[in-house]
Amino acid sequence: MISRAEGTRRQGRLHNLPATSLNPETTTEPSSWREILRRWCPGKGRMLSPSSAPMPERGWQTTGATGSLQKVKKFNSQDFRELRALCLSQGLLFEDATFPAHSSSIGARLLPQEELWQIQWKRPTELQRNPYLIMDGVSRFDIMQGEIGDCWMLAALGSLTLRKQFLENVLPKDQGFQDDYAGIFHFRFWQYGEWVDVVIDDRLPILNGRYLFVHPRTSNEFWPSLLEKAYAKLRGSYQNLNGGYLSDALVDLTGGVQVQFSLRDPPPDLKEILKAADRSQCLMGCSTPGQARRNIELKNGIVQGHAYTITGAVKIPYKNGWKHIIRIWNPWGHGEWKGPWSDNSHQWDRVEPKYREALLRNKDDGEFWMSYENFQEQFSWLYICNSTPTFLDFGDEHCSVWSLTSYTNLWSQGLPTRKSHYSSAGAASTNPQYFFKVLDHDPNTYNVAISLMQKHAEGMQDEKNLKIGFFLSMENSRVLKQIFFRTRDVTSYLTLSPGTYSVLPAAAEEQEFQFLLRIFIRNQDHHESSYSLTSPRLPMDIPRENQDSSYKALFLKYAKQDSTIDALQLQQLLNEVILKDEMTSLGGRFSFDSCRSILALMDLNSNGRLTLQEFGSLWQRLTKYMDIFIREDRNHSGFLDAAELKNAIQAAGLASDGRLVRLLALRYGDAGGRLGFCDFLCCMLRLDTMSHAFQNLAKGGSQILMTAMEWLTLVMYT
Known part of the structure; x- marks a missing residue:
């Protein structure tokens, strides 16, 4: 009966945006392999700028799914199976102390006080001789709205009955009035990135002999009334269903993206x-x-x-x-x-x-x-x-593939507000941006959807929504779009041309709270690798002195008195700093031998130690390959298989073929050909260095000439 006005929300659409070489006949024998590389790869010996994103932001990141039904959160820590088994063993009907048969579960302002005192709580077994949870399937026509103004939720529920793939997630089949009945039921709802299982007893509020809220069209079918009760419990009371957003209910029943x-x-x-x-x-x-x-x-x-x-x-x-x-x-x-x-x-x-x-x-x-x-x-x-923005697939005869990456993080005090606009200073440089790439597009179709959801504190209602939104920019460029609304969920669908884009979540008020950001990208070629989502990063325009201090501080912490790092210190640094990230730690730790190999690849002076300059070059590559590894490890196993390794090599801009990838997996992988991050880093550093060496020596050709000693100097130290 009540559907809160959704405000003046507008969903926008963005249209198209606009070396020296070595001559073996004339060159003296080099004293080290690094001298060879200096001549083959001019610039390799100079200082490389450290990454503008020193480390991935420590926010929770997932790809592909919108919460798993294999890991359902138990609301109020109540386990349906355990509670039902306990009731059956004791011959009792379940009574839910966390959502009691009391006026507090109704809400103090929903009804006049005299009516609240007249409410009776009855079980379906008291109302009907032979009650059922479901009769002849679930249908929208089973639902008849009661006195409460929750049409916004029931309209979403009516749509849910048409989509069995979602309905089965919400309405578990392991319950009923016929077998193992103990007065206990449970339903599942999606909340901020995860499915939540809500347990209730089956006592329903009755006023003057009639159902107070949803009542079934068929007198002895009770799934609508019980599901409504579970949703009321999730939101705190029936009163909190008296007006709401249809858009919120659609997401809560599916875990999907809404527009x-x-x-x-x-x-x-x-x-x-x-x-x-x-x-x-x-x-x-x-x-x-x-x-x-x-x-x-x-x-x-x-x-x-x-x-x-x-x-x-x-x-x-x-x-x-x-x-x-x-x-x-x-x-x-x-x-x-x-x-x-x-x-x-x-x-x-x-x-x-x-x-x-x-x-x-x-x-x-x-x-x-x-x-x-x-x-x-x-x-x-x-x-x-x-679950994905398939409503944007019109004109497509086939079902498009949409990739999804989700981030859960915390808004910090001082995040940029609409009043302060977007800038590289202040809060904008202390809160994370999230980058994604579009590699191809059709100007006549939408190819990106961005959804930002604020996570309410427990018991917070819609009236307390903050005004939230985001800034969308091309990398290192102007703001292309900004969108803000005082709603729980802000979603925008876009047509973006190829390029790298950044999303900066923001709020109109300076208040710290959690958010869920989801980025959906359409794959026009129906291949997973057509689009590449990157890890969250700090803004690209962090002042240079802050960039320098990020790796300088690490270097000085682990360096010797002569301001160098040897293989043992490098091993300690990498294991203590890099492997703090869960995804990079799953593949094992950096061994002393692997650190000697890494050091040798970056050792300009061939003295077995890294200077600050050499470490800066290593740090820049390390963060680059860390981003690629996390991005390509799509199943979050902590390893890359051969196919993922091939994608990672391509993402790094390096050449490879099937045979080379197989050899790399054999040389650097485990018994199953998988590479953890430590092995992946060694592999990529060597492949990168050798690829550039060959390109510079060959002068664009396909062959090079080297003396035997040059070859041995090159291959034996690295």
């Missing part, structure tokens, strides 16, 4: 988006303008300030052309549109019988059809949600 479209100023391709969303099994809903709490029903049957479910969108032959029509369902379970394309309208008389029989359901069940034009006139917002 809102204003029907007052829709994108020109909205019809195609609707059809693509329906075709790709998205959840959809819509809301009407007006004051939500008044629930004014217009003469045409549409309720003001109300949330509805979109259950279909088709294009059918009509008269001499085609007609776009949309099917909509009212969570009241009754109350329908009375205009064109309603159940009894004459428009259906002009539709071919096969279409009419397939589409028209002439019942007072709250569901109706209307034209796209009337839909745009009567409704104010459209909401679409799926």
Whole structure:
């Protein structure tokens, strides 16, 4: 009955943006292999700028999935199976002390005080002789809204019943009234990157002999009432369901990405988006303008300030052309549109019988059809949600592949606000940016979606949303887009040309709290490697003196009195600093032998020690390869297999073929051909050095000439 206005949110769209060589006949024998490299690779001996991103930000990062159902969090630490087993063993029905049969679970302001005292809590077994959790499957028509204004949640739930792949996540099958009944049930919801299992008892609030909240259309089917209770428990009380955001409920029931479209100023391709969303099994809903709490029903049957479910969108032959029509369902379970394309309208008389029989359901069940034009006139917002942004795949005959990378992190005090704008100073240089690459694009399709969600403290409600958003920039360039709204979830869909982009989360208020950032990138070539997501980094424009101090401080901490580092000290530094990162530590520690090899590759003076200058060059490469390793380790195993190694070599801009990759996996990998980070770093440093040596010596050709001593000097020390 109540659907909070979503504000004046607008989703934007970005369009296209605009060596010396060695002559063996004339050169004297070099004293070291590094002297050879100096002549082959001019510039190799000079100081390289350290990475502008000294270390990946210590935020939690995942790729691919939106939370795992294999690791479901137990809400209030309640384990459904253990509690049910305990109740069965003692012959008791479960009573949930964390969400008791008490007015506190209803909420103090939802009902007048005298009605709160009249509420009775009854189990389905007390209300019906033979109750069921589910009868003949789950359907939107099982739901009939009660006195509470949670149409926003029920509209999302109605859409969920159409998408079985999501429904089974929310409504576990291991429960019912027939077998192992103990008055206990559980449901799952997605919260800020993880699935949460919520346990409830089955005592339902009854007022004056009727259901106070959701009641089933079939008298002895109780899944809607129990699921509503579990969601109320998750949010603190039934009162906290009395008004909310349809967009939030869609995400909570799926773990997906949602986008809102204003029907007052829709994108020109909205019809195609609707059809693509329906075709790709998205959840959809819509809301009407007006004051939500008044629930004014217009003469045409549409309720003001109300949330509805979109259950279909088709294009059918009509008269001499085609007609776009949309099917909509009212969570009241009754109350329908009375205009064109309603159940009894004459428009259906002009539709071919096969279409009419397939589409028209002439019942007072709250569901109706209307034209796209009337839909745009009567409704104010459209909401679409799926695990990936498949609603942006219109015009694509195949199902596109979308890659996903998620980051959970903390906003620090002093983050840039809209008032301070985007700058490289102050908070902007102390909070993380998140980089991603677009390698290809079609200017006629969307290829990136960015979703930012603020994580509420427990018990915090929608009224306390901070105004959040993000700045989108090309790397080391101006801000291309900024978007801010006072909502839990801010999402934008974009068309971006090839390049490297950065996302900087921000808030309008200076307050520290957690956020979840998700970046979806469309893969047009249907290959995982078409897009490359990078690790989170500190901003690229950190002052140079801060860059220098990052590796200088490390060097001075571990260096000898003569301001050099030997292999033993390098081993200690790498194991204590680099292997703090979980992903790089899984493959094992740096051995003394591997550190001697690394040192030899960077040792300009061939004295077995690294100077500050040499260490700076090593640090720059080390951070580069660390980023590549974390990015290519897509399953977070801490290892790269041969295919991932090949992608990593390509990401580093180095040449390779299948045979070379196999040899590298054999030389540097474990028994299964996998490389941990330590071995990967040794491999890449050597491959990089040798590749540049050959390119400079060959002068663009495919052959080089060397003396035997030059060759031995080169290969034996490294």
